[in-house]
Amino acid sequence: MERRQLEYFLAVVDHGGFTAAAAALHVAQPSLSHSIKVLERELGAELFHRLPRSVQLTSAGDALIDSARRALRELEIGRAAVRDVTGLMAGRLDLVTLPTLALDPLAEVIGQFRARHPQVRVRLRQLEFGEGVHAAVRSGEAELGLADAIPRPADELESAPVGEQELVVALPPGSALPPKGRMTVGELLARDVVTGFEGTLVRDLLRAEADRRGVELNVVVEVGHRESALHLVVAGAGCAVLPHPLARLAELKGAVLCSMEPPLNRQINVFQRPGRLSPAAQEFQRLLLHQQR
Numbered sequence: 001m002e003r004r005q006l007e008y009f010l011a012v013v014d015h016g017g018f019t020a021a022a023a024a025l026h027v028a029q030p031s032l033s034h035s036i037k038v039l040e041r042e043l044g045a046e047l048f049h050r051l052p053r054s055v056q057l058t059s060a061g062d063a064l065i066d067s068a069r070r071a072l073r074e075l076e077i078g079r080a081a082v083r084d085v086t087g088l089m090a091g092r093l094d095l096v097t098l099p100t101l102a103l104d105p106l107a108e109v110i111g112q113f114r115a116r117h118p119q120v121r122v123r124l125r126q127l128e129f130g131e132g133v134h135a136a137v138r139s140g141e142a143e144l145g146l147a148d149a150i151p152r153p154a155d156e157l158e159s160a161p162v163g164e165q166e167l168v169v170a171l172p173p174g175s176a177l178p179p180k181g182r183m184t185v186g187e188l189l190a191r192d193v194v195t196g197f198e199g200t201l202v203r204d205l206l207r208a209e210a211d212r213r214g215v216e217l218n219v220v221v222e223v224g225h226r227e228s229a230l231h232l233v234v235a236g237a238g239c240a241v242l243p244h245p246l247a248r249l250a251e252l253k254g255a256v257l258c259s260m261e262p263p264l265n266r267q268i269n270v271f272q273r274p275g276r277l278s279p280a281a282q283e284f285q286r287l288l289l290h291q292q293r
Helices: 003-015 018-025 029-043 059-085 099-116 130-139 185-189 201-213 226-234 244-252 279-291
Strands: 048-050 055-057 091-097 120-126 144-148 158-171 182-184 193-196 219-223 240-243 256-261 264-272
Touching: 003 018, 003 029, 003 059, 018 029, 055 059, 059 091, 059 130, 059 279, 091 099, 091 130, 091 279, 099 120, 099 144, 099 158, 099 226, 099 240, 099 244, 099 279, 130 144, 130 264, 144 279, 158 226, 158 244, 158 279, 182 185, 185 201, 193 201, 193 226, 193 240, 201 240, 219 226, 226 240, 226 244, 240 244, 244 256, 264 279
Parallel strands: 091 120, 091 144, 182 256, 193 219
Antiparallel strands: 048 055, 144 264, 158 240, 158 256, 158 264
16 A cells, blocks of 8 residues: 555545545545555455445445554654654644643643744644544544543553643623632532533533532533633623633633632643654653643
8 A cells, every 4th residue: 555545545534525635635536536446456345435426435444544544644753753863843743632722731832832843834633522532642643632631541542641720610790709719519519500511521520529419410501612611601601610721711801710619620631642753743742741840
């Protein structure tokens, strides 16, 4: 198999068809289609069902995806290692993160990295669940991923702590603070709450506390993106538990912030596949870990 064949195959997968893939790669569609057919002959199996207006992966095509991504990633690491020996830093760095971590700590580290290595293009993908971050790193779609720490390492992944964020309560504008200026979990559970879907960090924490106390969690609005909770709090829809960097943006729009009693923090880890990282990923990880010291 050639690198170009794998790139064409993944482009069809990612863009949903031959025409869109050819346009994205700036190649002629017949050339792309021919390359895929050659790959199918070499593998002895069809990779796509050709439908009138689209394509659909066959079981063989589905089985090839992860291996193709890993193969291209390893080729890029090898090329980058050669560039590193000659003193060059070029190419692309692929990262994946939970949305709130894109604001802090990633934004500042990406800025530092770009200032030092302006020739390296950074691609940052944001996913709502930690499992998605782990899967993107495991498959080779991204080299590094940021997500909440988990009790045990994700399968086939290595991780390192990069810091923590305080979780605070954001209240609608004009809200009065609790008498002591801090809010207990019990007081929070008595309020209207804006939070994410089941499976998100804060929702699961609040659900566990509500179950432990034998009370109902009063979720008035469920949101798919944490940033949406910020605007809903400002609009008066309810209160929300947010990472402090995001809550500060709500405060600028009039929301009232309140710490938890006892304090509630989220632990953040950086995840990678075992083995050698590309020089760009090594440098980025070094900056990320250094910032948290």
